[in-house]
Amino acid sequence: MDLGLKGKYALVTGGSEGIGAAIAAVLAHEGCDVAICARRERLLQETARKIADASGRRILAIPADLTKAADAKNFVDSAHREFSRIDILVNNAGSAPGGVIEELTEQDWELALQLKFMGYVRCLRYTLPYMRQQGGGRVVNLIGNDGNKHSYWEIAPGAANAAGQNLTISLAGQYGKDNITFCAVNPGPTRTERWNRLVRAMARDWKVPYEKADALAPDSIPLGRIATPEECAYMVAVLASPMAAFANGTMIDFDGGQEKALMDVGRDEIFQKE
Numbered sequence: 001m002d003l004g005l006k007g008k009y010a011l012v013t014g015g016s017e018g019i020g021a022a023i024a025a026v027l028a029h030e031g032c033d034v035a036i037c038a039r040r041e042r043l044l045q046e047t048a049r050k051i052a053d054a055s056g057r058r059i060l061a062i063p064a065d066l067t068k069a070a071d072a073k074n075f076v077d078s079a080h081r082e083f084s085r086i087d088i089l090v091n092n093a094g095s096a097p098g099g100v101i102e103e104l105t106e107q108d109w110e111l112a113l114q115l116k117f118m119g120y121v122r123c124l125r126y127t128l129p130y131m132r133q134q135g136g137g138r139v140v141n142l143i144g145n146d147g148n149k150h151s152y153w154e155i156a157p158g159a160a161n162a163a164g165q166n167l168t169i170s171l172a173g174q175y176g177k178d179n180i181t182f183c184a185v186n187p188g189p190t191r192t193e194r195w196n197r198l199v200r201a202m203a204r205d206w207k208v209p210y211e212k213a214d215a216l217a218p219d220s221i222p223l224g225r226i227a228t229p230e231e232c233a234y235m236v237a238v239l240a241s242p243m244a245a246f247a248n249g250t251m252i253d254f255d256g257g258q259e260k261a262l263m264d265v266g267r268d269e270i271f272q273k274e
């Protein structure tokens, strides 16, 4: 099926690896020119080159640290200068530390909100005026199922995610009249560098081997495995396309039906055995 994305211009934050790189690759494969940003310039350039070679599309690599408003503005403005329009914004760059409430520091909470929530706010602030001017656009926010499913070890990401979900539905209400739509995809565990880092932190906190910590998530998912970045990317591409034009304020849990509470039970069992 042709998604109708040929000739569109897209921005993907955190597009140098993981889910963001997969999204940029799928959008390019579907015919979009894409601007990606991240902090590590070399990896960003390499990823852009690979996607451009594979798709034949124009891929801009614009270094940015989205915890800084000036970098977010430069990313959006530079991409707009090159493309002359922005049809799609995918807010994806995010990470927040795991940990339990009595151990998380002020700095951990600050970190959680600075990128995962405020990074999205910043890119939206600078992109929406362009979308309004051109008569419409589509926004897809990569959030996370911690925002609506409880997990005591992931309360900092959970808070940032819940804020992002509320932002998504609030803006959907405000900008419908401008033909700008907002959707959110809430991934569960997905095999990326970020997931590997989280598993290492879980293993450290619960003093269990990496393999044991890594097995907790599949046990909490009826499908018995975690997602691949590409699976998530196809979901995002559909939501970003004209095929999903009537989806607004739509939030999709993309987590294989994960029961977070089950994952917590697994952790309690580990604690008891220790």
Ligand SMILES: NC(=O)c1ccc[n+]([C@@H]2O[C@H](COP(=O)([O-])OP(=O)(O)OC[C@H]3O[C@@H](n4cnc5c(N)ncnc54)[C@H](OP(=O)(O)O)[C@@H]3O)[C@@H](O)[C@H]2O)c1
Pocket: 013, 014, 015, 016, 017, 018, 019, 020, 037, 038, 039, 040, 041, 043, 064, 065, 066, 067, 092, 093, 094, 095, 096, 115, 116, 142, 143, 144, 145, 186, 187, 188, 189, 190, 191, 192, 193, 194, 195
């Ligand atoms: N993987 C999962 O299991 C999972 C589950 C639920 C939700 N999510 C969400 O899905 C999104 C993507 O996750 P992922 O697992 O693909 O992450 P990842 O593998 O850690 O990739 C993150 C990307 O964001 C960039 N980035 C990090 N900090 C940045 C900053 N300050 N400014 C600009 N770019 C920055 C990274 O490049 P640099 O480091 O070079 O900047 C990289 O390109 C995140 O919002 C995450 O919260 C992931």
